Amino acid sequence: MKRTDGELILFWCLPAIAIIWVSAFFLFPGFLHPMSPTMSADAVAAFYRDETARIRYSMILFNWFGVGLIPTVILLAMQVRRMAHRTPILSYSLISCAGGPPCLFLIANLFWLLGSFRPERAPELTQLLNDLAWVTFTVLVPFLIAQCVLLALAIYWDHQEQPVFKMWVAHFNILVAVALAPAAFTALTFTGPLAWDGLLSFWVKNIAIFVWIVVMGIVLGQTIRQQRAEEPVAA
Amino acid sequence: MSSPLSRLAWNFRHNPKRELWFAWWMMDIFYQLYDVLFFFVTRVQPPASPAWSTPMVLQWFDTRHYGILAGFGVVFLISGLCAPMNALLAYSMRRMSVSRVFGYSYLIMYSLSAIPGMLVMAIAMTVGALRPDRNPEMIHWLFDFAFLSFSGTMGVFMIGSLVWLVAILIDKNGVFPKWFGYLGLCNALTEVVVAPAWIFQRGVFAWNGAIAWWINMVVFVTYTVCFIVLLRKMIEREDFGDGVLPDLPPKVERSQPDSVGAMR
Numbered sequence: 001m002k003r004t005d006g007e008l009i010l011f012w013c014l015p016a017i018a019i020i021w022v023s024a025f026f027l028f029p030g031f032l033h034p035m036s037p038t039m040s041a042d043a044v045a046a047f048y049r050d051e052t053a054r055i056r057y058s059m060i061l062f063n064w065f066g067v068g069l070i071p072t073v074i075l076l077a078m079q080v081r082r083m084a085h086r087t088p089i090l091s092y093s094l095i096s097c098a099g100g101p102p103c104l105f106l107i108a109n110l111f112w113l114l115g116s117f118r119p120e121r122a123p124e125l126t127q128l129l130n131d132l133a134w135v136t137f138t139v140l141v142p143f144l145i146a147q148c149v150l151l152a153l154a155i156y157w158d159h160q161e162q163p164v165f166k167m168w169v170a171h172f173n174i175l176v177a178v179a180l181a182p183a184a185f186t187a188l189t190f191t192g193p194l195a196w197d198g199l200l201s202f203w204v205k206n207i208a209i210f211v212w213i214v215v216m217g218i219v220l221g222q223t224i225r226q227q228r229a230e231e232p233v234a235a
Numbered sequence: 236m237s238s239p240l241s242r243l244a245w246n247f248r249h250n251p252k253r254e255l256w257f258a259w260w261m262m263d264i265f266y267q268l269y270d271v272l273f274f275f276v277t278r279v280q281p282p283a284s285p286a287w288s289t290p291m292v293l294q295w296f297d298t299r300h301y302g303i304l305a306g307f308g309v310v311f312l313i314s315g316l317c318a319p320m321n322a323l324l325a326y327s328m329r330r331m332s333v334s335r336v337f338g339y340s341y342l343i344m345y346s347l348s349a350i351p352g353m354l355v356m357a358i359a360m361t362v363g364a365l366r367p368d369r370n371p372e373m374i375h376w377l378f379d380f381a382f383l384s385f386s387g388t389m390g391v392f393m394i395g396s397l398v399w400l401v402a403i404l405i406d407k408n409g410v411f412p413k414w415f416g417y418l419g420l421c422n423a424l425t426e427v428v429v430a431p432a433w434i435f436q437r438g439v440f441a442w443n444g445a446i447a448w449w450i451n452m453v454v455f456v457t458y459t460v461c462f463i464v465l466l467r468k469m470i471e472r473e474d475f476g477d478g479v480l481p482d483l484p485p486k487v488e489r490s491q492p493d494s495v496g497a498m499r
Binding site: 085089095100104128141142144153156159 | 248251252253254255257259286301305307308309310311312313314315316317318319321322323325326328338342343345346347349350354355357358359361362364365366369370373475
C-alpha cells in the first residue's frame, strides 16, 4: 500500500477553496455589478454604510482563503521539476511567483475591510480606501502573468518522449497571460473596457483567472494521478 | 544557412544553458526597464522632497499625471520579471558549497521584497495621481506612503544581501569572487543608513538626501552592475555540454551523484 504523502490532500483543497472564492465573490456586493470608479465620494460612502455586513463577511472569507492558491502553484512547480530541464530555474521562478498574488490580494482585502470598519467616517476617506482596494485588486496581475508565461516556457522546453504537460497547456497559459495584461493599465481611465469595472480589467481578467484555476486544476489532477500510478510515492 | 534570428531560435530551443540565459536576460531587461520607467516615464526618481508643502506636492503630481498612470501600468505588467531574476540568484547559491537553505531563503526574501519595495509604492503613486481633485492632504499622504514604502522597505534587502554575502564568503566552489561578498556588505549597509528617512524631512538623511538616496543609489547601481556581469561569467563557466540531461527519465526516485545534485 502506498504511503500517504499528502499531495492529494493539498490538491483536493483547490476545488473546495475555489467554491469558497466563488461564494465570496458573489457575496461581496461590489463585484456582480462592479463598483464604478466614477462613483462620487458620497455614493461610495453610502455603499459602505448600506452594505457593511456583506462587505465584511465576504472579505473575511477572502482573507481566510485567499492564500489557498499557493499550494496549487507549488504543485505546478513540483511538476516543472520533473521536466527535461537542466536547471531548477523555472521551478524556482514559479516558487518566487507563488506568494505575490495572494499577498497583493490581501492588501486590497485589508483596504476593503478598513473601509467597512467605520463606514460613518468622512466620505472622502472611505473613497480613498475604496480606491486603494480597487486599484490593488485590479493591478495584482504581474505575478499571475509571470506564472503563466513561465509555465508555458517550461512546457515548451520539456523535450522528452512523454512530456509532463501537453503542448496545448502552454498555449492556454500564454492566452491567459494575454487576457490578464490589460488590467495593469486600469488607472488610465474611469470609463470603457480598461476602467476597473470594465470589460477587460474586470470581466476578462477575473474570468481568465477563474478559467485558469479550473483548467489547470483538471490538468494538474490528471498529471498527478498519472504520475502516482507510474512511480512509487516518494518517502 | 543561419541568419541571426534562426540562430537565436535554435539557441532558444536547444542551447543547453537556455534556462540560465533566459533568466539572465530577463534580469537585464528588468533593470533596463526599471531605469526607464522610474526615471523617465513616471519621473518619480530622483525622488521629490519630503519637506515640500502640500501645493508643491499637488503640482508635482500634476506634471506627472499620465506618466505615473501609464508608467506604473507597465510596472504592473512586467514586475513578474523579478521571478526569473530571483531564481537565477538563488541558483548561484545552489552552485555553491553551502546549504540549500541559503538559496531558498534568498529566493523567498527577494520575492517578498518586490511587494512593499516596489508594487505598494506603484499603487500609492497611482492612487495619488488617480483623482487630482481629491482632498490635497490625502494626496500628500499618498506621496509620503509611496516614497516611504519605496525607501523605507529595508529588512528584506538588508538580510537578503547578507544571506548572499555569507554564502559567497563560505563557498568553496568559487562561484563568485570574495570581493563581491564585501560589496554585498556595502549594499546591506545602504539599508541601514536609509532608516533615518523615516524620521527626517530634510537634510542628508531624508529620503531624497545625499546619504539616504544619492550615495545609496551609487552603491546599489555598482552592486547590481557587478552581479549582472558576474552572473554572466558564472553562466559562461557552466559546463553542461550537450549530452543527456542530468536526470532523465525521472521514473524512480533517484539517488544522484553529488555533482549532478549540485545542479538540480
